[in-house]
Amino acid sequence: MTPRITLEDVSKAAGVSKSTASLVVRGSSRIPESTAAKVRDAMDQLGYVYNRSAANLRQSRSMTIGLVVTEIINPYFAELAMAVDEITHDAGYTIFIGYSRDLADRQHEIIASMIERQVDGLLLLPAPDTDPQKLAKQVNAAGVPLALLARRFPGFDYVGSNNVKGATLLGEHLAALGCRSVAFLGGRSASSLTEREEGLRKSLEPNGCEVWSSDELRSPITPEGGSDAVSRLFDLGRLPDAIIAYNDIVAQGIYDEMRRRGLEPGRDIAVASFDDTRIAAGQVPPLTSVAGFPQQVGAKGAEMLMTRLADGNADIPTQLALIQPQLKIRSSTATWRTRT
Amino acid sequence: MTPRITLEDVSKAAGVSKSTASLVVRGSSRIPESTAAKVRDAMDQLGYVYNRSAANLRQSRSMTIGLVVTEIINPYFAELAMAVDEITHDAGYTIFIGYSRDLADRQHEIIASMIERQVDGLLLLPAPDTDPQKLAKQVNAAGVPLALLARRFPGFDYVGSNNVKGATLLGEHLAALGCRSVAFLGGRSASSLTEREEGLRKSLEPNGCEVWSSDELRSPITPEGGSDAVSRLFDLGRLPDAIIAYNDIVAQGIYDEMRRRGLEPGRDIAVASFDDTRIAAGQVPPLTSVAGFPQQVGAKGAEMLMTRLADGNADIPTQLALIQPQLKIRSSTATWRTRT
């Protein structure tokens, strides 16, 4: 390995001081073009590569942010991550990514390692069993601004879908179809779950439609989780008019398990879900789903964080933003008819 | 903001020297437990957070690697990225992610910013129009080891699917079905494309089956790209017995466009593709696809890079690894019957 070329080498070759060379690298206008050109030539000659980490140490900012999500096989998370990248990339940030796999311990470990690496800010889609106190302590101790995405805890900046609204739209749709009972399946305790349930109850119960949603109907956010939840539901002995999945991934398992038991989704039981990832429209029958617009969540969250970073994380109060959902009605509910 | 707590503060509080404190942070056994305990107490008291970037500057390694992929909406890329994370996380690395969107310029910009941030190594799924010389120059100047994933250029470490083999399996299957003509659609010039085409020709042409694959049948790796490619194919006036898509994403568009033109995939024309992401099995009819095992590609690529990093990037010759593919036969080809 050739020894590393430093700014000192460049400045010597160009016949100027280190400070002058430093100013040139950063494009300062205080340096006359003639001097700057000499420095740039020297950089090219020597094959200089800027060591931003060294600069960071001095400036105490890294132009780096951390993004922690559950995983990215779920297209909802993938689109959200890409949107974050889009915004932060344009702002000159490079992003550290970590996948918590919805394990709070792994999540904290990831955050710790990002903090050690001096991230300027953090965007987190929190694991359901996150301890908010612990999280607050961890980021506050380091003075790193944090915005939560998609799932919220009080006291943190947050951008997510307006789940109550989305669930209300869905509930009204099902009530209009004449549903008398709805089972809400899958997901783990998180604000998104609570909010969706709230919207469903609010829109269905006043219309005389029962909402079944108990702890035993929760599940991991996987197709298998959905299948298992349906099984537990059917083992209770009663079939609802409609099944609402926590999201599209869970719904896939619900379709599968229903068919294994000889029930056709959309005909025997209406089925709907949340997120409206590309999975939903691709199902057979196409799945009614509440679009959550992860691109908007990610983009808005990134902007919110950028704002805090720009303001030196001053006394901006906690920021909240809700993205408006949209109900996509497809045949998994539209073709269902109440049994007479 | 409270002023940052440094190792110096800790050492003073613990009544030892900075070097001793440093040794304790890194768990050196040279420090007696009694001293170490005092230091650790001081760290807790003061709320010390390790500044790994400062350490990096001194040690000239960052325990950071860069991963650059096209995007992650395609589950193939998502699974690959997660597999890389799995391996590198366990080895103590944190990963910078960048999405090239298959734009060579953006790719180089991303790599440059990662290099400035002192990544120890780079994993790249290269954009099709990458200039290999330029890439080599960029990473060699910085002395950063690089492994290519899924698409190769000569002279770089590489892990990818054995595309020739996979395409051969698929070609043999189609030949056995009695196909007399096959159109290969979608994708952009890349080793993966060339290799797939090679395998198809090798297995089909000797069996009297034509392979149509020209520049005008290429397309972006999107459903729209697939639709457009089918349109261009049909505009040529002849229908093949089978259409092979560059991958599952392209195949989605092929299904759509065929139906728009009144042709049923799997009945009127057999359809198959590559990658076998969860998209394939979820299609109607289920899509025959050559599984490329992105988890294995990602994991093996990460291991390869870790090896180079462990060996101080010594004179290990270029490393190559091919992952064995597997043909998943589904009804999009299995139910097709030659017209008599």
Added chain:
DNA sequence: CTGAAAGCGCTTACAG
């Protein structure tokens, strides 16, 4: 086993 000093590659006041 522990401490004082130098140095990683930059930037930042401060002089001139």
Added chain:
DNA sequence: CTGAAAGCGCTTACAG
């Protein structure tokens, strides 16, 4: 407009 010096927070020889 440009230079010499100090410092960001660590680690690394080197003494003792």
